[in-house]
Amino acid sequence: MSAVLQSLSTELADAVESAGRAVVAIHARRRIPASGVHWRPGVVVATHHTISRDENITVTLPDGTTAPASLAGRDPSTDLAVLKLAGQSIPTASLRPDAPPRVGELVIALGRPGPSLTASWGVVSGVDGPWRTWQGGEIDSLLRLDLAIYDGFSGGPLIDAAGRVLGINTSALARGIPVTIPVATVERVVTELLERGTIRRAYLGIGTQPVRVPESLARRLDLKGEVALLIVSLEPGGPADRDGLLLGDVLLELGGAAVSDPVDVLAKLGGDRVGKPLAVRVIRGGQVKTLQVTPGERPMSRAA
Amino acid sequence: MTAPVTAGLARELAAAVDQLRRVTVQVRTRGAATGAGVLWDGGGSEGRGLVITNAHVVRGDQATIELSDGTGTRARVVARDVKRDLAALEFELCRELVSAVVRDSPPLRVGEVVIAIGHPGGLGGAATLGIVHRVENAGEGRPPRWLRADVRLAPGFSGGPLADTTGRLVGVNTMMQGGLALAIPAVAVEAWVRRSHALVVS
Numbered sequence: 377m378s379a380v381l382q383s384l385s386t387e388l389a390d391a392v393e394s395a396g397r398a399v400v401a402i403h404a405r406r407r408i409p410a411s412g413v414h415w416r417p418g419v420v421v422a423t424h425h426t427i428s429r430d431e432n433i434t435v436t437l438p439d440g441t442t443a444p445a446s447l448a449g450r451d452p453s454t455d456l457a458v459l460k461l462a463g464q465s466i467p468t469a470s471l472r473p474d475a476p477p478r479v480g481e482l483v484i485a486l487g488r489p490g491p492s493l494t495a496s497w498g499v500v501s502g503v504d505g506p507w508r509t510w511q512g513g514e515i516d517s518l519l520r521l522d523l524a525i526y527d528g529f530s531g532g533p534l535i536d537a538a539g540r541v542l543g544i545n546t547s548a549l550a551r552g553i554p555v556t557i558p559v560a561t562v563e564r565v566v567t568e569l570l571e572r573g574t575i576r577r578a579y580l581g582i583g584t585q586p587v588r589v590p591e592s593l594a595r596r597l598d599l600k601g602e603v604a605l606l607i608v609s610l611e612p613g614g615p616a617d618r619d620g621l622l623l624g625d626v627l628l629e630l631g632g633a634a635v636s637d638p639v640d641v642l643a644k645l646g647g648d649r650v651g652k653p654l655a656v657r658v659i660r661g662g663q664v665k666t667l668q669v670t671p672g673e674r675p676m677s678r679a680a
Numbered sequence: 681m682t683a684p685v686t687a688g689l690a691r692e693l694a695a696a697v698d699q700l701r702r703v704t705v706q707v708r709t710r711g712a713a714t715g716a717g718v719l720w721d722g723g724g725s726e727g728r729g730l731v732i733t734n735a736h737v738v739r740g741d742q743a744t745i746e747l748s749d750g751t752g753t754r755a756r757v758v759a760r761d762v763k764r765d766l767a768a769l770e771f772e773l774c775r776e777l778v779s780a781v782v783r784d785s786p787p788l789r790v791g792e793v794v795i796a797i798g799h800p801g802g803l804g805g806a807a808t809l810g811i812v813h814r815v816e817n818a819g820e821g822r823p824p825r826w827l828r829a830d831v832r833l834a835p836g837f838s839g840g841p842l843a844d845t846t847g848r849l850v851g852v853n854t855m856m857q858g859g860l861a862l863a864i865p866a867v868a869v870e871a872w873v874r875r876s877h878a879l880v881v882s
Contacts, residue, residue, distance in 0.1 A: 378692035380685060381845045385793035388811060392791030484791065484811075494814045495790050496830040496860075524830055524859045526813070 449569030453513030489528020498523025576647035581614020716840030722777025733839030798837030
């Protein structure tokens with residue numbers, strides 16, 4: 377008889393059932409509800425892009441009852457949001473923070489876009505190192521999935537064959553391609569959102585674009601890299617403007633590191649950099665000039 | 681490196697597919713392959729066999745069915761329900777055939793492995809594997825309208841079986857919607873057959 381095939385089927389259904397006890401439906405938008413995970417006692421993790429209002433949020437619990445929830449904070453840069461849920465006794469998700477997923481590992485994406493639990497299966501198609509989202513969010517590792525996404529997929533957990541959570545799924549960080557925000561990133565963001573309500577990020581108030589430095593100029597100025605960043609926009613009164621950077625300056629180094637991509641600038645602007653001066657090297661008027669800029673705190677983005 | 685579990689899985693899967701193919705027929709109308717069907721009754725009351733398929737697979741009153749051993753036979757539509765997208769076909773039996781076995785219990789669980797058999801592009805007995813995506817709560821005394829599965833179906837799977845790992849029928853594949861397969865639950869098909877076939881026979 378088909379012992380292995382039946383065991384596989386039963387184990388997958390068991391994993392879905394056990395992990396599904398911590399998956400809730402979140403009603404915070406006009407369309408169908410999205411999913412969320414009961415992450416810590418009284419704390420539900422969801423995706424930022426599926427929560428279109430800050431108030432009148434309710435969740436449907438696995439037993440079908442509905443309970444009110446309050447928004448504790450959101451981080452558009454990692455597409456995570458944290459809700460508080462009072463007085464409920466549902467279990468919290470069982471997490472797998474260590475032992476990173478492997479390419480080819482069998483995984484299941486759970487969702488609850490309403491009272492019923494939903495699942496799709498597939499494999500982890502890619503595991504890479506840390507990456508930065510287009511809004512500057514730091515994600516500990518890039519987990520790409522080969523599985524079907526469906527309504528209510530975002531905010532649900534990716535689980536392994538034993539029902540342990542590997543992260544939170546979203547289709548909003550990579551142009552509709554499903555990715556999973558790993559447990560480590562979720563933990564970090566949840567802790568900070570619970571403490572402060574926002575994710576603190578430093579900012580300079582500049583927009584940049586890579587440019588090739590002419591070879592003759594590079595030789596004359598004794599530059600190492602060929603590509604630098606042209607400042608193409610400057611927020612009036614922003615940190616960079618206040619500290620004397622000008623439109624048209626070509627950024628060579630920031631905080632002692634060469635910059636050749638706008639992502640390099642974001643990498644120097646973690647939350648701990650607010651108020652701490654950074655050395656800046658620029659080309660201005662054909663000469664290399666060194667300045668100091670002090671990053672400010674990025675105002676909360678209201679992109680919702 | 682040896683992979684005893686995967687090797688065993690592959691072997692068992694092949695056996696399960698083989699078994700399911702025997703209760704799957706290909707349906708042709710006017711010479712063109714239009715879909716699949718489930719051999720509902722191959723034991724034959726009065727030497728007649730019964731195949732269940734989707735109403736959208738058989739447009740006329742007549743169809744040709746091709747059994748898994750390649751033999752073709754003419755069949756006539758004895759019941760059709762456009763709203764439920766079901767049709768019943770009757771054909772003359774030359775010998776006794778195996779019938780599909782419906783899974784009445786236990787109830788399906790989300791995450792269970794399911795197998796679909798069909799004839800995409802006229803290709804005989806193709807199989808796809810997936811899991812149960814969602815189990816809708818049944819209404820009062822009524823089975824849910826759809827069984828949703830995370831299975832990739834192509835045209836040609838319509839009317840064919842969706843089965844569990846033991847080969848028991850859980851649904852009749854009907855369409856794809858939003859990347860998911862929608863099947864009519866086998867218990868709903870069973871109730872429909874009982875109702876509509878009783879009318880035809882009497």
